[in-house]
Amino acid sequence: xxxxxxxxxxxxxxxxxxxxxxxxxxxxxxxxxxxxxxxxxxxxxxxxxxxxxxxxxxxxxxxxxxxxxxxxxxxxxxxxxxxxxxxxxxxxxxxxxxxxxxxxxxxxxxxxxxxxxxxxxxxxxxxxxxxxxxxxxxxxxxxxxxxxxxxxxxxxxxxxxxxxxxxxxxxxxxxxxxxxxxxxxxxxxxxxxxxxxxxxxxxxxxxxxxxxxxxxxxxxxxxxxxxxxxxxxxxxxxxxxxxxxxxxxxxxxxxxxxxxxxxxxxxxxxxxxxxxxxxxxxxxxxxxxxxxxxxxxxxxxxxxxxxxxxxxxxxxxxxxxxxxxxxxxxxxxxxxxxxxxxxxxxxxxxxxxxxxxxxxxxxxxxxxxxxxxxxxxxxxxxxxxxxxxxxxxxxxxxxxxxxxxxxxxxxxxxxxxxxxxxxxxxxxxxxxxxxxxxxxxxxxxxxxxxxxxxxxxxxxxxxxxxxxxxxxxxxxxxxxxxxxxxxxxxxxxxxxxxxxxxxxxxxxxxxxxxxxxxxxxxxxxxxxxxxxxxxxxxxxxxxxxxxxxxxxxxxxxxxxxxxxxxxxxxxxxxxxxxxxxxxxxxxxxxxxxxxxxxxxxxxxxxxxxxxxxxxxxxxxxxxxxxxxxxxxxxxxxxxxxxxxxxxxxxxxxxxxxxxxxxxxxxxxxxxxxxxxxxxxxxxxxxxxxxxxxxxxxxxxxxxxxxxxxxxxxxxxxxxxxxxxxxxxxx
Ligand code: DGJ
Numbered sequence: 001x002x003x004x005x006x007x008x009x010x011x012x013x014x015x016x017x018x019x020x021x022x023x024x025x026x027x028x029x030x031x032x033x034x035x036x037x038x039x040x041x042x043x044x045x046x047x048x049x050x051x052x053x054x055x056x057x058x059x060x061x062x063x064x065x066x067x068x069x070x071x072x073x074x075x076x077x078x079x080x081x082x083x084x085x086x087x088x089x090x091x092x093x094x095x096x097x098x099x100x101x102x103x104x105x106x107x108x109x110x111x112x113x114x115x116x117x118x119x120x121x122x123x124x125x126x127x128x129x130x131x132x133x134x135x136x137x138x139x140x141x142x143x144x145x146x147x148x149x150x151x152x153x154x155x156x157x158x159x160x161x162x163x164x165x166x167x168x169x170x171x172x173x174x175x176x177x178x179x180x181x182x183x184x185x186x187x188x189x190x191x192x193x194x195x196x197x198x199x200x201x202x203x204x205x206x207x208x209x210x211x212x213x214x215x216x217x218x219x220x221x222x223x224x225x226x227x228x229x230x231x232x233x234x235x236x237x238x239x240x241x242x243x244x245x246x247x248x249x250x251x252x253x254x255x256x257x258x259x260x261x262x263x264x265x266x267x268x269x270x271x272x273x274x275x276x277x278x279x280x281x282x283x284x285x286x287x288x289x290x291x292x293x294x295x296x297x298x299x300x301x302x303x304x305x306x307x308x309x310x311x312x313x314x315x316x317x318x319x320x321x322x323x324x325x326x327x328x329x330x331x332x333x334x335x336x337x338x339x340x341x342x343x344x345x346x347x348x349x350x351x352x353x354x355x356x357x358x359x360x361x362x363x364x365x366x367x368x369x370x371x372x373x374x375x376x377x378x379x380x381x382x383x384x385x386x387x388x389x390x391x392x393x394x395x396x397x398x399x400x401x402x403x404x405x406x407x408x409x410x411x412x413x414x415x416x417x418x419x420x421x422x423x424x425x426x427x428x429x430x431x432x433x434x435x436x437x438x439x440x441x442x443x444x445x446x447x448x449x450x451x452x453x454x455x456x457x458x459x460x461x462x463x464x465x466x467x468x469x470x471x472x473x474x475x476x477x478x479x480x481x482x483x484x485x486x487x488x489x490x491x492x493x494x495x496x497x498x499x500x501x502x503x504x505x506x507x508x509x510x511x512x513x514x515x516x517x518x519x520x521x522x523x524x525x526x527x528x529x530x531x532x533x534x535x536x537x538x539x540x541x542x543x544x545x546x547x548x549x550x551x552x553x554x555x556x557x558x559x560x561x562x563x564x565x566x567x568x569x570x571x572x573x574x575x576x577x578x579x580x581x582x583x584x585x586x587x588x589x590x591x592x593x594x595x596x597x598x599x600x601x602x603x604x605x606x607x608x609x610x611x612x613x614x615x616x617x618x619x620x621x622x623x624x625x626x627x628x629x630x631x632x633x634x635x636x637x638x639x640x641x642x643x644x645x646x647x648x649x650x651x652x653x654x655x656x657x658x659x660x661x662x663x664x665x666x667x668x669x670x671x672x673x674x675x676x677x678x679x680x681x682x683x684x685x686x687x688x689x690x691x692x693x694x695x696x697x698x699x700x701x702x703x704x705x706x707x708x709x710x711x712x713x714x715x716x717x718x719x720x721x722x723x724x725x726x727x728x729x730x
Contacts, residue, residue: 024064025128025148031070034122034129036146037061039306041153041295043146045090046071050083051118053090053133053144055180058243060297061153074262081261084116088180088264091133091144091159093117094173101210101256101268103159103175104142109167117142128156139164144177149314152306154294159270160287163280170496171278175270176291181243183263187235189300190255191225191563196551196584198222198532199563201646203235206265210258216274218434218449218485218505219250222533226253227567228267235300237641238685242296242303245269246567248315248537249289251506252276275488277499286503289538300566301685305638308569312636315540316572320521330571330631331545331602332363333624334411336478339552339578340608343370343377346391351402356609358406360617361624365403366411366478371396373423379446382418383425385464396472404473411476412468416461417509418447418482432457434501436489444483451490452512453504462512469520479513479543481529506538513542526574535568545572545602552578552606553585554597555730558645558652558669561600570656571635575599576606577620589730591616592699593669595623600654600667602635603627626698630665633658637665640685645669651679657686661712664693666720673727681719687712695720 024037033046033056044057048071056068074086082097093115094102107113117133120141128147134140143160157177163169186206190213193200204211213228215221226247232240245267247253252272259265270288278286294310296302316328335357341349345367354365372388375381381388387395396412403410419426419433421443426433433448435441441448450457468474490501513525527539528547535546548564551557557575564573575598581588598604605620612620627634637656645652653668664687668679687693694709705721707714 025124025126027122027124027129028067031068032119033068033070034131034146035062035068036128036148036155037153038127038148038150038155039153040297043148043155044068047119048073048087051136052084052087052092053117053119053131055088055090055178058179058181058293059241059295077261086260086262086264088266089117089178090131091117091142091175091178093135100260100266101175101178101258102173103178103268103270104161104171105173105273106140107170107172108138108165109169112138115140140169149310151313152294152310154292154306154310156290156292158288158290160285161280162285163282166282168282169280171280171286172276173271173273174276174278174286174288175268176247176249176288177270177293178266178268179243179245179291179293180267181230181265183265185233186265187231187233188257189229189231189235189566191227191567193222193225193532195222195530195533196549198549198551199225199560201563201566206230206257206259208259208261208263210256212254212256214254214272214274215252216272218252218488218502219481219529220253220534220536220539221484222529222531225532225567226255226269226536228255228257229300229303229566230257230265230267231300237301237644238299240297240299242298242300243293244296244303244307245291245293246307246537247289247291248541249506250509250534250536250538252502253289253536271502275499276502277496278503279497279500292537301640304566307567308565308571308639311537311540311569312571315537316544317517317542319517319524319544323521327636328544328571330635331574332409333361333602333627334364334366334476334574334576334604335360335362335408335609336366336368336576336604336606338368338413339576339583339606340610341368341370343375345370347393347399350399352610354399354403354406354408356612356617357605358408360605360609360621361628362408362605364411364476365406365408366413366476367399368413368478369415369480371412378420380420380422382415382420382447383423383450385414385468400473409475410473411478412472412474413478413480414465414468415480415482416465416512417450417452419450420447422446431491432460434485434489435487435491437491439487439489442486444486447483449483449485451501451505452508453490453501454492458508458512462515465512465516466519469516469523475522476524476526478526478528478547481534483530484533510538510542513539517542532564535572540568540572545574547574548601551584552576553582553587554589554594555587555671556585557597561597562641562645562652562654565639565641569635570601570639573601574604575601576604579607587730591619592623593730595620596667596699597669599623599627600634603631623699630663630698633663633665637663638686642666642682642685643680645671650674650677653682655682655684655686661686661688661691668722668726670726670728670730672729676727678724679722679726681721683717683719684712684715687716689713689716
């Protein structure tokens with residue numbers, strides 16, 4: 001067995017967090033400017049002399065008495081770039097010579113495609129505004145919704161488009177919002193990946209032209225994530241200005257970051273206009289997803305801490321147990337059967353795993369794929385959501401009772417939007433899948449996608465899930481989704497209407513999730529899509545956690561987790577400990593290394609624990625108990641990425657600090673020591689300088705180089721010194 005060269009420690013101390021400033025929302029009627037203040041940020045826009053809604057300021061919080069004059073449109077640039085094109089607008093219609101990315105593009109019934117939106121009216125709300133824009137000639141109105149979070153200053157922006165014409169209007173492009181920044185040198189940060197390789201952080205200079213981050217896949221996608229952060233100058237972890245945003249949408253989406261001919265930067269995001277078309281009949285409206293945006297003066301770390309707290313406090317759903325609580329509860333430590341058994345689940349096999357899991361101190365036992373229909377492998381069964389009688393002759397009850405008797409709750413895997421052609425459901429309803437009539441139907445993983453936009457499919461999916469949860473004492477659903485769209489036809493509708501499948505599918509997904517949570521308020525749900533293919537702030541309003549990747553290699557996970565935490569709180573980041581050597585990279589690591597890697601998020605065990613030795617079980621039990629002690633600090637505290645594992649770094653370290661600064665948890669990892677280089681001294685962050693913090697190592701003797709107790713000032717200025725013996729591989 002390899003020697004363990006990973007370490008974790010807890011520091012204890014005490015003090016109180018500072019109180020947040022109240023949010024302010026004000027309209028200056030003389031200058032026609034709107035201002036939103038929250039946390040350390042201010043956002044200002046106004047009606048310019050032409051009547052357009054013009055962006056004026058987004059950045060650090062301004063003085064309470066500071067005011068802006070009325071917005072002045074930018075001049076034209078020769079005869080090639082009109083004032084309309086140069087002026088950064090809150091929500092520009094495509095018309096009047098706009099070459100920048102439009103927020104809204106429509107075609108009227110008579111073929112006219114010109115749309116110029118001017119301010120019409122507004123209402124002031126508790127924490128925001130609704131501002132109505134109207135086309136200069138025709139009855140198309142857009143209501144821009146703004147609300148600001150008093151604590152973080154994060155803005156929620158979205159739009160409602162209304163057709164007041166006597167004939168239909170086709171919306172070809174609709175953003176939730178456009179953000180603007182003045183000319184400067186910026187670095188764009190965004191996340192990309194692939195199956196088993198999600199959460200790669202990309203950093204590049206913003207240059208003239210456009211960088212498009214998108215999904216055309218019908219769902220969020222592994223390949224890019226709807227989040228961005230733009231840093232002033234080079235991105236730094238704890239210093240400098242950062243503007244960031246995230247789209248709350250789990251369908252096809254697009255974020256366009258463009259620097260125009262005058263070096264101004266605009267970020268426009270919403271529905272992906274690719275293959276998009278939404279017909280609005282007279283009187284109908286289309287509501288866009290929400291585009292959240294925030295500002296931090298404390299670098300990338302500050303930006304992610306704001307987002308983490310905002311997600312916990314304002315995005316994630318509540319169960320019956322946490323309704324009215326300030327934050328949702330930390331995730332139960334789970335056991336999941338997938339890597340142990342794959343599809344070969346049986347009553348006896350799962351019961352054996354449940355016994356082993358309970359002995360480790362696991363809170364929740366989750367049975368993964370394979371329990372339903374004629375499911376023996378991935379060729380059959382999806383769509384037939386009855387319990388497989390060969391595997392579970394007496395239904396799920398004996399297993400669920402056993403799990404409860406072992407003092408765990410029970411979770412179950414489902415993949416509700418999918419169907420195998422080899423299923424009773426498909427034989428009965430071949431017309432229910434996304435497809436174009438008379439065209440081939442592309443399968444991926446031998447499955448097709450049910451058209452959730454159809455009312456009958458929506459009713460079927462809600463119906464079987466409701467029945468499953470009503471008839472069985474299930475605390476948790478792992479909701480999987482293992483392919484992306486192809487042939488997205490919806491032949492029930494007239495040809496011109498069919499493209500609204502991109503909107504209605506996702507809306508129905510959300511509606512089903514919301515209704516299930518309403519009917520079963522104790523049930524918690526995980527969003528999984530073959531790993532991290534459906535992680536965004538839209539799905540996170542209805543799901544309590546996500547599966548970041550099918551790649552559970554603990555070393556790969558360090559980098560993926562680092563990338564993940566730029567956009568999402570560690571609380572939703574499920575992290576299983578699986579077997580070694582790992583199936584993906586054939587890498588061998590110690591159980592302690594694997595445990596500590598996973599303990600940086602919401603811990604789970606996904607190994608074949610039936611085969612574990614007594615020594616392995618004892619190690620896991622000790623570390624699960626230690627994790628339970630400090631879990632709230634890890635998943636809900638302030639996260640500092642002390643040393644990033646990106647770019648093959650020899651070392652990496654993270655630190656989290658509890659809100660009252662009374663506890664902090666530090667993780668440190670070595671990739672491979674070279675030339676006997678010692679681990680860098682870790683200057684901790686976010687502690688109370690005056691409080692005394694005592695070290696309590698979770699694992700290893702790697703802290704012999706540091707005093708047992710010292711002030712926050714010591715740990716932050718002098719730093720935490722590792723033992724000279726803290727060397728080796730993994
Ligand atoms: C993909 C998921 O990411 C895995 O964890 C597992 O649930 C499989 N699907 C089951 O088919």
